[in-house]
Amino acid sequence: MKIPARTRSSLNRHLFDDAQVPDALRHLLVDISRAAKYISYAIQTTEAGLAGAVNQFGEEQQKLDVLSDDIVREFLCENHLVSTYVSEEQKEVIELEANAPYSVVFDPLDGSSLIEANFAIGSIFGVYEGNTVLGRKPKEQVGALYVLYGPRTVLVYTTGKGVHMFILNDVGEFILLEENMGVADDAKNYSPGNLRALDENPGYRKAMDRWLTEHMTLRYSGCMVADIHHILSKGQGVFTNVGGSKYPEGKLRLPFECGPFAFLMEQAGGTATDGTQPIMEKTIQSVDQRTPLIIGSKNEVERIVAMMQ
Ligand code: AHG
Ligand code: MN
Ligand code: MN
Numbered sequence: 001m002k003i004p005a006r007t008r009s010s011l012n013r014h015l016f017d018d019a020q021v022p023d024a025l026r027h028l029l030v031d032i033s034r035a036a037k038y039i040s041y042a043i044q045t046t047e048a049g050l051a052g053a054v055n056q057f058g059e060e061q062q063k064l065d066v067l068s069d070d071i072v073r074e075f076l077c078e079n080h081l082v083s084t085y086v087s088e089e090q091k092e093v094i095e096l097e098a099n100a101p102y103s104v105v106f107d108p109l110d111g112s113s114l115i116e117a118n119f120a121i122g123s124i125f126g127v128y129e130g131n132t133v134l135g136r137k138p139k140e141q142v143g144a145l146y147v148l149y150g151p152r153t154v155l156v157y158t159t160g161k162g163v164h165m166f167i168l169n170d171v172g173e174f175i176l177l178e179e180n181m182g183v184a185d186d187a188k189n190y191s192p193g194n195l196r197a198l199d200e201n202p203g204y205r206k207a208m209d210r211w212l213t214e215h216m217t218l219r220y221s222g223c224m225v226a227d228i229h230h231i232l233s234k235g236q237g238v239f240t241n242v243g244g245s246k247y248p249e250g251k252l253r254l255p256f257e258c259g260p261f262a263f264l265m266e267q268a269g270g271t272a273t274d275g276t277q278p279i280m281e282k283t284i285q286s287v288d289q290r291t292p293l294i295i296g297s298k299n300e301v302e303r304i305v306a307m308m309q
Contacts, residue, residue, distance in 0.1 A: 068108035111223025120150035122225025138259035183270035197244025203308030
């Protein structure tokens with residue numbers, strides 16, 4: 001039988017024909033994308049507000065954080081492919097099925113303090129083979145993706161064969177929008193997180209002064225998914241979140257925030273470092289491990305690292 005010519009490429013088809021990932025990984029990634037559709041729907045329909053609980057870092061959880069975490073959990077349980085997972089909203093590693101092939105890390109809702117402002121927010125996922133992510137390095141990920149809930153909902157994934165973007169269409173399918181997203185070596189845009197650190201981190205102030213002097217373009221929303229997506233979609237830029245007294249290691253977590261983005265950025269031709277070593281080489285020691293992050297266009301990342309030394 002003749003297979004009909006492609007009119008559009010769904011995420012499933014792309015994973016099957018282009019990325020040619022093992023079936024189990026394809027199922028898992030598609031299930032994660034299904035969870036994201038429910039999160040997207042929840043964002044549009046749930047009344048924003050505080051749930052009254054705090055997460056493991058003592059931060060206030062919003063209803064949608066909790067809800068999104070539950071949604072992802074449900075999908076990860078359903079497919080019997082997940083041995084353990086680490087979520088921003090859970091204090092410990094969660095065990096599902098001892099002999100299942102994959103472990104997943106995720107931030108179910110990133111940028112959740114922006115919900116009331118109706119800014120773009122996102123979800124971040126990383127996938128490892130095996131039954132733990134502790135003791136592992138982000139370079140061992142077999143898949144990473146994020147979903148950005150903005151004016152459009154888009155999903156961007158890598159399985160180590162480039163970075164590809166899909167748009168959620170009206171019938172609830174993720175359809176290919178852009179293949180092989182690339183990031184140039186030089187940056188025109190900058191996205192400086194944790195600016196509280198400027199006073200205690202003279203190298204960071206030097207970097208900031210230079211961005212201002214060189215009239216680079218500021219693009220910072222307060223949601224790393226949106227801010228790093230900006231770099232990937234414009235094909236250049238740099239995003240930072242480095243240490244100061246409030247957050248000595250910066251604000252962002254290695255397992256489910258920096259790790260997945262490091263994989264995506266390297267696949268797009270950019271780079272990600274903590275200032276001394278590549279994020280991809282850092283060992284995950286705990287679920288709440290933070291790390292400084294300088295990510296984006298290679299030359300700009302190098303310049304900032306040099307200034308911070
Ligand atoms: P989360 O909503 O999951 O807690 O993460 C928000 C993060 C990240 O998306 C963003 O880059 C950073 O917090 C913003 O920090 P500042 O408020 O210090 O800019
Ligand atoms: Mn986050
Ligand atoms: Mn979050």
